[in-house]
Amino acid sequence: MEVISTVVQLAGGAVLTTLALAIIVIYFQPAYIVHFFLRLNKWRAGCTTKYVKVGEQQFAYMERGRPTKNQPSLLFLHGFSDRKETFCEMIMHLPKHLHVIAVDLPGHGDTGIKAKADLTVEAYAAKLHQFIGVVGLDHGPLHLIGHSMGGGLAGCYAASYPEKMWALTMICPGGIKVPENSVMFEKIFQGNRHVMIPETVEQAEEMFNICLYNKSLIPPKRALKGYVDYSRPYINFNKELFDAMLELGQDGLTPYLGKIAAPTQVIWGRHDKALHISGLDVIKRKVTASLQVDVIEECGHTIGLEAPKKAAALLLNFRETVVNK
Template sequence: MDIDVLNMFLVAGGTLLVPILAFVTSFLLWPAALINIYYWYWRRALGMQVKYSSYGNYQFCYTSRGKPGNKPSVLMLHGFSAHKDMWLSVVKFLPKNLHLVCVDMPGHEGTTRSPLDDYSISGQVKRIHQFVESIGLNKKPFHLVGTSMGGNVAGVYAAQYPTDISSLTLICPAGLDYPNDSTFLKHLKGLEKSSPDDQRIPLIPSTATEMQEMLRLCSFVRFKIPQQVLQGLVDVRIPHNEFYRRLFLALVDEKSRHSLHENMGKIVAPTQIIWGKQDQVLDVSGTEVLAGSIRGCQVEILENCGHSVVMERPRKSAKLMTDFLSSLQSTENNKKHD
């Protein structure tokens, strides 16, 4: 083979090999960095822009796509220890003509974390209202979506600020007095009887093994996740675990434990409930509680789905929300023509 041709192949091979080796090395040594790159890529691909807003000295971080229009804007509130990017899997399947806003909840990710802040549900509701006002989202009533802890906040928000809300979607919300205890709630009751040294909270993992256990608790679907990715997920969380523990204790305190239950009777907005039938964190019997209190609410129970509805069934979640909003829009249009 001609030496120049050989050199060309070597150079071409080397050009391809360098980024491949860099990726493999990064995957093995810095999995947390790759996870951040993953979110960055999907935000760009889906047109979600990272933005900041302020209310006094308090800063909120959020992503958004589109602009307010004829249809209600959609505000999405994530769950405990998550962040705004958890909604990306659902955003992928939502219509592009919707104005979407996903905010980091108080103390999470890019939103201000202060040791003086009130992380009870009522405290978080006040902060989310400040966020809504800071970006002028409530100039027109908007659709509010919340999952787990975010569902608790969303439900209480709808009860306390009814004129802000056009409609509501609650996904496996916390804050109820559930007829049946979930696996997780049974574990919590066991913790109350154990010594402080044994009180490991399953939702606050500090090792790859504990991370895997948490995912099994939260999901019915068994995701095959490489060890390096599990470690990366833990590495991202560990610096925040002290805050998560403080937040968790605020959420299970008597002030917040049944916040949604205490406020659900005040919800007047059209409401949609979505729940995974195999939820081990918050039992699906919560649907009975909400359906018995919120007039005319629509209940959707997903088979073969756990607590992480947004991650396990993103396409279905998006379709249910889109259909719900479309049905409300049709009803509104019919009223105008009558």
């Protein structure tokens, strides 16, 4: 009994020590909060991180499942200043038999980028095409899914490489000059050019207020501090990329919409304050391919966080529609 008591005391001490260390780390190194949840969500989604050399550049991506003949693979492209793990919540709601890849785009997450690299959407599409070939996604038709900046890139890719496409899903896509400015662009035009690149907790809170309709999802201040600290190494590149996108006049995707041949789905949050939902009107006018439009009510820009189950269900419904055509 004395041995058991000693073991229990040691175990209790270990738990308390671990808890104390966790509190200390969170207080002094809040960025570890972000690292922890990135790894947790990736594990919950059943994905594995992998790395591959594309030319002279190393790409990081996560993968679940293997390609099959009957079900086209899904390739997810994240938005500006985001990373592959942003899709974990959606992937959790997709059937396990589907082959899924989500990639860190150049300059994001764990994928690097050369200094003075070409930051046009065409250059990103060409690099993405190389990645697709290296990881073997070019052996069969592809279902490409992109959010925000990644949605604009997905549309450009679909128009540029139609032979690779099975279906296209654009979620709140960027690169469309819309008839009505969003809250984000109003702030940009008022002089807050880098409103989406926070350097303080207050700026991070402002950014999340733009991205999220459901304000209860805005992280507490300590977690916001962790986000700011985590994002700090990316700030200079993010500013350079955002400036490059603004130079296009919000219009990087529009010229490609009429060239898309693959069946296309557009998902948008009704209350998106980053990219105005009136972009749908432009898409409906320009896209000549088969088009399915899905609007998620009471949802903002960050659909993968606010409505992952709904978005996954819409995605699967669209795939069924394409199969049955």
